[in-house]
Amino acid sequence: MAPVNLWISGLFGVLPHIKESPMSRHIWRTSLSFRLALILSGFIALFWLLSTGVTLLLNFEQTKSSLQRRLTATVAETVYELSSELLDVSRDVDTLMRCWHRLDDGVASGAYYLTARYIHDMTAPPDPAARISRAKAFVEAYGSGGLGNLVDTFVLLDGGVVLSSAGGQPTDTPLHIEQIRALRDQAVGNHIIWSKPYRSVGGNWRVIAAKRDLLTGALVGMTVNLHPSFSAVEKTPDGETIVWLDREGQPIIPLSAALSQSLPTCQREMESNFDEVFSICREVAPVGWKLLLFTPSRQITDAAFAALHRYLPVALLVLVALVGLLYLVLQRTLGRTLAGIMQRLTPNVAVADLPPLVVAGEDELGRIAQVYNRLLSAVKAQYAQLEARVAERTVELERARRQAERASANKSEHLNSISHEIRTPLNGIIGALTLLENGENTPEQRDLLDTGLKCSRHLLEIINNLLDFSRIESGQMVVNPEYLDPLPLIDQAMLTVQVPALEKGLTLHCLLAPSFPQTLYTDGLRLRQILINLLGNAVKFTPYGEVVLHGWSEQDRLCFRVQDTGPGIDDARINDIFTAFHQVDCHIAGSGLGLPIARSLSRLLGGELSCEKSAIGARFRLALPLEANGSVPIAPPEDKGSIVAPLSLHPQLSAWGYHPLAGDNPDLDAPELSYLPGRLRQHLDGETQTTGAREQMPVSPWSLQVLVVDDVDTNQDIVGRMLRQQGHKVYTASSGSEALVLGRGHVFDLVLMDMRMPGLSGDETLHLWRDSVNGMLDPDCPIIALTANAQPGERKRLQDAGFNEYLTKPVTPAMLSRALVVHGRYPVNPGDRAVA
Numbered sequence: 001m002a003p004v005n006l007w008i009s010g011l012f013g014v015l016p017h018i019k020e021s022p023m024s025r026h027i028w029r030t031s032l033s034f035r036l037a038l039i040l041s042g043f044i045a046l047f048w049l050l051s052t053g054v055t056l057l058l059n060f061e062q063t064k065s066s067l068q069r070r071l072t073a074t075v076a077e078t079v080y081e082l083s084s085e086l087l088d089v090s091r092d093v094d095t096l097m098r099c100w101h102r103l104d105d106g107v108a109s110g111a112y113y114l115t116a117r118y119i120h121d122m123t124a125p126p127d128p129a130a131r132i133s134r135a136k137a138f139v140e141a142y143g144s145g146g147l148g149n150l151v152d153t154f155v156l157l158d159g160g161v162v163l164s165s166a167g168g169q170p171t172d173t174p175l176h177i178e179q180i181r182a183l184r185d186q187a188v189g190n191h192i193i194w195s196k197p198y199r200s201v202g203g204n205w206r207v208i209a210a211k212r213d214l215l216t217g218a219l220v221g222m223t224v225n226l227h228p229s230f231s232a233v234e235k236t237p238d239g240e241t242i243v244w245l246d247r248e249g250q251p252i253i254p255l256s257a258a259l260s261q262s263l264p265t266c267q268r269e270m271e272s273n274f275d276e277v278f279s280i281c282r283e284v285a286p287v288g289w290k291l292l293l294f295t296p297s298r299q300i301t302d303a304a305f306a307a308l309h310r311y312l313p314v315a316l317l318v319l320v321a322l323v324g325l326l327y328l329v330l331q332r333t334l335g336r337t338l339a340g341i342m343q344r345l346t347p348n349v350a351v352a353d354l355p356p357l358v359v360a361g362e363d364e365l366g367r368i369a370q371v372y373n374r375l376l377s378a379v380k381a382q383y384a385q386l387e388a389r390v391a392e393r394t395v396e397l398e399r400a401r402r403q404a405e406r407a408s409a410n411k412s413e414h415l416n417s418i419s420h421e422i423r424t425p426l427n428g429i430i431g432a433l434t435l436l437e438n439g440e441n442t443p444e445q446r447d448l449l450d451t452g453l454k455c456s457r458h459l460l461e462i463i464n465n466l467l468d469f470s471r472i473e474s475g476q477m478v479v480n481p482e483y484l485d486p487l488p489l490i491d492q493a494m495l496t497v498q499v500p501a502l503e504k505g506l507t508l509h510c511l512l513a514p515s516f517p518q519t520l521y522t523d524g525l526r527l528r529q530i531l532i533n534l535l536g537n538a539v540k541f542t543p544y545g546e547v548v549l550h551g552w553s554e555q556d557r558l559c560f561r562v563q564d565t566g567p568g569i570d571d572a573r574i575n576d577i578f579t580a581f582h583q584v585d586c587h588i589a590g591s592g593l594g595l596p597i598a599r600s601l602s603r604l605l606g607g608e609l610s611c612e613k614s615a616i617g618a619r620f621r622l623a624l625p626l627e628a629n630g631s632v633p634i635a636p637p638e639d640k641g642s643i644v645a646p647l648s649l650h651p652q653l654s655a656w657g658y659h660p661l662a663g664d665n666p667d668l669d670a671p672e673l674s675y676l677p678g679r680l681r682q683h684l685d686g687e688t689q690t691t692g693a694r695e696q697m698p699v700s701p702w703s704l705q706v707l708v709v710d711d712v713d714t715n716q717d718i719v720g721r722m723l724r725q726q727g728h729k730v731y732t733a734s735s736g737s738e739a740l741v742l743g744r745g746h747v748f749d750l751v752l753m754d755m756r757m758p759g760l761s762g763d764e765t766l767h768l769w770r771d772s773v774n775g776m777l778d779p780d781c782p783i784i785a786l787t788a789n790a791q792p793g794e795r796k797r798l799q800d801a802g803f804n805e806y807l808t809k810p811v812t813p814a815m816l817s818r819a820l821v822v823h824g825r826y827p828v829n830p831g832d833r834a835v836a
Contacts, residue, residue, distance in 0.1 A: 052315055064301065071240065072271060072280055075293050078229050079282040085149070086286045089209050089224050090192055096142060096153065097211045100220045103138050116140040119172050120160040121181065127159040135218070139164035149225040151206060156180055156219035171223065173201055183210050183219055193219070194287045197226060197244070197252055205230050207287075240295040247288035266292045273297055354380075422788075425714070430810040435721055438813075479604050484524045486517065487678035490549070493531035494675045497547075501539045506547055508675035509648075513552035514655050520558070522624065526601045530609070533598040534562040534620050542566035542617065549675070553626060557607075560622040569611060569618050577611065598622075643684075648674040656684075704749040704824050707731045709739040709765070710786065711757040715809075719752060719786075722813045728820070736760025740768055740776070747778045749825045752807075755787040755798075762787070766802050782823040786811065 116136035135155035154163035195208035210221025266281035279294035357369040545565025602609040607624035644663040733739040755762035
């Protein structure tokens with residue numbers, strides 16, 4: 001098609017320069033119908049081209065059929081020649097049998113014979129001399145008669161074979177004698193017996209035909225050379241393969257593996273074109289052999305295509321002529337007019353700038369130009385209105401966007417305000433209860449204190465859940481991955497739910513598989529929060545039984561499963577449990593945010609939290625990605641020997657490579673070791689264990705001077721009492737201005753400053769404190785921010801502003817003690833300000 005395309009391109013470039021007469025120019029401009037008539041003529045020419053293609057297709061099919069018929073005729077001719085020859089052999093064998101019956105039995109023995117020989121079968125006794133003489137006389141008399149392709153005539157006796165060569169050359173080769181003797185096993189009745197074709201020493205294909213004498217049992221027959229056209233396997237010059245098959249349809253000689261696999265089926269006479277192979281099968285009448293000719297269908301198709309080459313030049317010439325004619329018609333009819341229209345309809349010009357079309361005539365195209373100009377005017381008017389509406393909607397959308405941003409900012413500010421307003425009195429409640437808890441209390445008072453602390457912490461948990469949900473919803477939740485040991489993290493999550501679980505009489509278990517990694521690269525805070533939410537949810541909804549945490553890794557995923565023995569979850573309500581503020585059981589206290597937050601956090605970590613079907617209780621599965629370069633999987637457990645341990649620890653010890661034995665072991669008798677894998681590992685490694693005793697008030701060995709700045713008297717009093725119980729001297733200020741006044745007259749070892757105060761805020765007070773022009777005695781004094789704002793990024797903002805540390809309300813004595821140890825300025829000489 002490439003030459004055709006080049007010719008057409010050249011034609012398109014030449015035709016516009018053809019000169020036109022004034023008359024033809026007038027007709028072309030005024031009559032669109034005349035132009036369409038020529039176009040239709042072109043389409044008729046195209047249909048004629050299609051008919052030519054159909055003709056070529058029919059010629060192709062006819063040529064293909066002719067080739068197949070030629071192959072069929074060749075096979076039929078070959079089969080006919082061989083069948084005729086074998087039918088003549090069959091008639092000669094019948095004639096020999098009749099002559100054998102008429103032969104006189106009184107032939108004298110010991111006579112001399114020219115060509116008759118007796119070959120004795122050494123595996124059988126020799127035949128009587130009379131029978132041998134009769135057989136020799138017979139083959140001597142009739143051995144040279146019959147067909148011109150006769151090889152020899154023979155009589156097969158019980159003890160040997162008597163044969164006479166027709167050409168005077170001996171034929172008693174071992175192969176030939178073996179073929180004659182093989183006929184004895186095939187002889188049934190008085191039918192003619194045919195041997196399989198075989199190749200003689202001289203290379204000729206031969207076949208043996210014989211018939212049994214029912215009176216004497218002798219086989220009388222002859223050996224003939226097959227027609228020269230016979231060849232067991234032949235590859236013709238045209239690429240066809242000819243194979244001769246025996247009566248059972250097997251090749252007369254073994255074929256190669258490749259040819260055997262491609263051999264078509266030939267159980268009966270047929271012609272087929274199956275599996276891209278054309279095959280012909282014909283049967284040789286007297287012997288039941290089959291001639292199979294097969295060739296790839298593609299070969300016949302290629303030959304048929306080759307015969308069509310003489311038609312292609314004519315078809316191509318007709319096609320080029322029709323294309324040229326069609327182009328000439330289109331160029332003279334629509335080409336020029338449409339070219340003018342397209343020049344006007346420039347795509348790079350806006351709708352408002354499009355010029356109208358020039359009405360160049362009164363024919364159909366002229367009227368189309370007039371209609372187009374009217375539509376263009378209407379479109380321009382509507383386009384102007386649309387632009388005005390778009391501008392108006394853009395202003396409205398921008399106004400709505402600013403309102404949404406203000407609403408989001410107000411929401412965050414409102415949440416911060418609510419958090420501050422709730423955490424401030426909650427700081428006083430928890431601080432006061434903590435101070436009372438460390439005093440001398442009766443059992444009843446201690447129970448009341450525990451109840452108050454539990455309720456306060458539950459309220460704090462609800463506040464944290466609401467803030468976390470708000471952060472997740474607004475996209476402010478951030479993930480800070482780091483390398484960490486997962487076992488202490490699991491211990492912390494289990495210790496969080498330990499007290500409510502033991503109060504309900506539940507049994508906690510934790511089992512980590514050998515594949516559980518020993519180092520993770522993830523956000524430990526978020527992972528611990530997910531586990532706490534799952535375990536806490538299981539403890540909350542399980543009235544009795546147990547809560548089990550499983551951990552393992554598979555492929556590139558870290559997996560946790562929390563299983564409980566509670567009432568479980570209906571399949572119809574599985575999706576509801578992950579809906580915010582939705583509680584499946586309204587009789588159990590809670591905000592309905594635990595599981596939605598856990599799922600959102602798992603997705604932030606790149607994983608997924610799902611609820612699986614379980615026959616008993618509820619089962620939650622957490623799957624997190626394992627970083628290829630971050631998490632270190634545990635190697636296959638080594639054989640660490642035997643160890644005596646309680647039965648509850650045997651599964652975990654076995655997973656870690658131990659051989660646990662039942663018995664008492666004081667180092668491993670603590671019941672919490674069955675659900676605290678980190679603590680269990682410490683026991684096994686011989687490390688010092690922390691106890692679960694009640695937190696004691698830390699006492700500092702040195703007395704520091706600490707300034708507490710807070711506008712709420714309760715916070716001043718509670719924080720001050722905590723510091724005094726630790727042995728420090730406390731100064732208080734109710735505003736930023738008052739704190740600056742104290743800073744100009746005293747040197748403090750540490751300042752605890754609230755962030756939301758009337759007048760000067762915590763940020764403003766810090767800025768003035770650090771500025772040396774304000775007369776501060778110690779501008780570099782460590783200042784720690786006290787805030788109820790738990791939003792993400794608050795710590796970094798405050799540290800960037802100049803604060804040394806950031807503590808979130810409610811504050812505990814342990815938090816204050818750690819902050820003082822890290823940031824407090826202790827004296828160089830420990831005896832300077834030691835606590836008395």
